[in-house]
Amino acid sequence: VLPKPGVVLFQLQNDTFGDRYHHLMKEVYQTEGSRESFLQTLNAERMGRIYDRKPDNNERAVHDATPFNLSVKASSFGQLQAVMRLLYELPPLEGVQLVIRGGEVGGITDYDVLGLMGKQQPGGVLVFGDIQNANRLDLPEFIEVYACKVVYHGVDWVKEKLVSLMPKIYNERVVAEARVKQTFRASQAGKGNAAGLEVTNGTLVATEHFRVMRSTGKKGDAETVKVYEGAAKELRRFKETVKSVEEGLECGLIMNDDFVFRTGDIVQQVVRDVIERDVDEEIRKALEQERIDRARREADEAVANA
Missing domain, CATH: 2.40.30.10 (Translation factors)
Incomplete structure (x- = not known):
């Protein structure tokens, strides 16, 4: 097999090392390919191109809404992928905006703390899995850290935070x-x-x-x-x-x-x-309203294209 331009060649001691290296690099390529696909998916979700959502559903520039800034940390890429997908599936709620500042594998760093502190707005860090944090800066009072080992527990915590920021009744x-x-x-x-x-x-x-x-x-x-x-x-x-x-x-x-x-x-x-607002009921109503808006938008598009 002729090597392609740019390929790096390694000389290994024997076939055993060759097999080990082959399986190692195969896993690396699969992981990196999955990571790239996941990043493209997240970008599409942010732009509203998934789940038939409006472009502004996930990151809405709503000036009268209260933002909740969130940073997501996970112990593995698979865990991060699971958490982020569930977060982007959350429906928009009245008067509150979920702003995901970042999602990374690894513990909390000073960069995460500074990124959330600079906004001077309510926020939190969702930590999923067993992670050793590396931050030396203290988190301010308006930033809360929630650690969990079950993905749905973390998503439920985010739901509670968002509902608590909705306009008071x-x-x-x-x-x-x-x-x-x-x-x-x-x-x-x-x-x-x-x-x-x-x-x-x-x-x-x-x-x-x-x-x-x-x-x-x-x-x-x-x-x-x-x-x-x-x-x-x-x-x-x-x-x-x-x-x-x-x-x-x-x-x-x-x-x-x-x-x-x-x-x-x-x-x-x-x-x-x-x-007090019921979290599950507010999420249910938001999902129903999103379904109604989607159906109305599709009907308007059908009339316009007729």
């Missing part, structure tokens, strides 16, 4: 209510005014969240709308600043932002309880 409860009996000018109110209130339900607390509701339209077709929401500037009783006013008592109230009260307004105090 609140359940609002009205815990106190007061009626505006009269309005008057006050220097502390700026361009706004002060309201004389009668607490009709609960206890008004000066430091809590306030909401002002107003009846609009004619008497037979009235509608109550929210005209202000925010913090109070002052809560007074008999010209003294107080921390709270109980039901049945009267008080004076000044809001921020030069707000103007009207007689008859209803002042409510609202407590907002955070509703």
Whole structure:
């Protein structure tokens, strides 16, 4: 067999060494070929060319989304390949963006730490397998390290982190209510005014969240709308600043932002309880929305090509 240009020739002692070298290089070529194929696959996934996704599904330039920067470390190339594929299969979630900064075989290095620290954003390092880390720099508080030996445990951790960064869902409860009996000018109110209130339900607390509701339209077709929401500037009783006013008592109230009260307004105090999101349910809804978007896009393309 004639050697091709550029081929390096080795002279070995005997056939035994030749067989060993042959099998060694065969494994190397298979690994490198698999690695190159995998890197091409990852690049295609990033560009949205796999799973019929939009080009911006995996790396979306969403300015109003909270990014989660992730670095993936694995003890072998096969483990890295398995983790990365599952991560790129995750659907896009509302208000959050998964940004994979890198995936490598080996432990955490100072380069990984610096790459995540520079963004000053929430992030983490997913470590898969038995690895000896080599970083000398300490990770900041906003970067979390999660080590696992089961690939799905690591992916579940990433899901939990992404869902935790989604916009908060609140359940609002009205815990106190007061009626505006009269309005008057006050220097502390700026361009706004002060309201004389009668607490009709609960206890008004000066430091809590306030909401002002107003009846609009004619008497037979009235509608109550929210005209202000925010913090109070002052809560007074008999010209003294107080921390709270109980039901049945009267008080004076000044809001921020030069707000103007009207007689008859209803002042409510609202407590907002955070509703915990279910991770599996959020992922399921995101996958379903992705399926709907894909079907709609295919239908639009079919109409355009008809």
